[in-house]
Amino acid sequence: MTGFKRLQVALSVAAGIAVVALFLWRPTAVVYGLQRAGLYASIALPMALVLGIVHIVNLAHGEMMMVAAYLSYAAARALGIDPLLALVPTTIVMFIVGIVLYRLTISRTVDGPELNQLILTFGIAMVLGQAVNMIATSQPRKISLDYVSASATVGDVSFGVYDFVFVALAAASLAGLYLFLKKTRLGQAATAVGQNPRGARIVGIDVQRTYTIVFAISAALLGIVGTFFMTKFSIFPTVGGSYTMRSFSLVAMAGIGNLPMIVVSSVILGVSEAAIQAVPHGGGWSPLVFFGLIILAIMIRSFRGGRA
């Protein structure tokens, strides 16, 4: 067994012991950690698709989720329906938004330096945020929903269970994306385009069409996540920004293109955050733990790269 393998095994055993100890000490911390992991993963997976598979750097990721959340909110308010009933129309609208955004803007930058994409999508993020601010103002919006407070009681401990919807969403997204990439011609084409766009073009793959559809699928997934997000959280024009940063960090921690590792990374970060928050006055350390673990993971991976 190599030194790196031994390190991996040691870290895995240590993580397992830590989770068991946490569960014995404060079981709800593990529950909330897993729920938070589901939220992180379900937002990061669409980014992992466009960044990891077709290498589009989208800094407007969180803002697109914010727009989807507002769409569902507006539909629920206008029609007097439960926001989850707006899931399908919002997803369709976001799919179309993805096509339009890609065709009108991002397609002009895919062959250029990545800096162009960064600046362009940063500009899109600003435009989306300001547009929503002008239309809906900065006033936070939230619809009070009974089912969001659904809880379970084990012994004398009560905890919320609604957030497991994000765990299910992350699992469904991962399974769906895996099937799409491995079992469909378009998904295989997307992988090929991501690995070698010029080679894919030579063998007859319509590269622009592939990029467009992958970006639109990512936008549609954000439509689904955004709808569930607004059932749980208040929404306002800047609400998406921090999730862009978290998603980038998760993709970096998982390794570009490694979708299953997004889920694993989310679990590590989610449970670690919940653990630190379970310590009295530990809440302020939560961002430090989040980014500290990411730096650690990237350093370990670079160490492995150096050994290889």
Next chain:
Amino acid sequence: MRSRTLLAVALVLVAGMAFANGAQEGAAEPIRMGGVWPLGDITGEQGSKSAQLAVDELNANGGILGRPVELVVIDSEFSPDKGAAAIERLATIENVDFFIGGMSSGVHLGQIPALKRYRKITMWTGAASHLAEEAIGPDQDWYFHLHPWDYNQGASYVEGWTAIAERYPDIAIDRWFLAYEEGAFGSASFEATQQLFSDMEISGESFQSAAAGGGDYTAVLERAKEYDPDVFIWAGYDADALPIMEQARAIDFAPPLFVGAPPGWPASFGESGLAEGVTLYGMWAPSLNSVSDVSAHYYQSYVSTYDEEPATYFAPLGYTAVMILAQAVEAAGSMDQDAIIAELQNIEYDSALGETISFAPSRVISNQGIRQQKILQWQGGEQQVLWPFEFATSEPEYPFPSWDR
């Protein structure tokens, strides 16, 4: 014949021009008020609308000193730089006579150097931080501050809770838990609570507000539940309001007093059944209409003009700022600044907030208006006033109802 016709036309034109000029010279020059608010936020949006409402009412009744009144509004966008630039523009380009408006201590700190440069009479509705008061400094007789300073607010909470506990012996206020957002606002609230209620048991825990990328309050709510307080207060922002209630319900945390202390509440909070029994601090609520005729008049005018309810106390504050200035100018009988300041320092204005407002020195400045926040409670979807008792519109709902309500 032709030259006579031309002469007649020329005479008519000259007479017309002379009449037009005469009419222009005879028209009273408007009195201009310059307002700065964050228009993207409900406090600024409704505060500026209320100021315009007051201006329209004044003009409908002949203006001030027979002169029409104009309101020029500039958006601060919650930015100190833009707020300061707005003051510069209002002073130099718009040539306003008064500065009014305001929300946010941070923005105000950026505006104060410009305000001190122009020294126009200023009627400020926002900024609670004592740092803003220190930045204004003593002996600035042109500066009038309506909103209570942070230490005024803290003192009024102590006074209010003590009075409530005395009047209602069932209400216990010995054991407190404060959940506070980890930024400057929340941390300052926790420190102030510890100092103000130093003879009581106090614990606290910070959380990351939704406004700062957080939104998960379960850890801090669990800690509060374990502490089992008489009074649970959360100090965060409006984005935290409903999610905190939903998450408290999920973990079955229902303390005897559930108090929210954000600077503003989301417009739809009262529509939620989760709002029932939540106590809060504020200066105005529509329920005051039943005890204040001025409040009722303001409320009806606002609703009939804008087809919406005022949802923040910054709305009646905007109306009040304009009306106080108007009353002082009328009493002074001229636009002489010293005469208006003298009238403002002696004014007693029955406000839409319930109080009769007068100005007196505070710790640093010469002219402080309101010194008290009210203690209110959501009951049946409306904010009812619990304290001060002279404005009370309802009895306290105590204890906070259990979640299987």
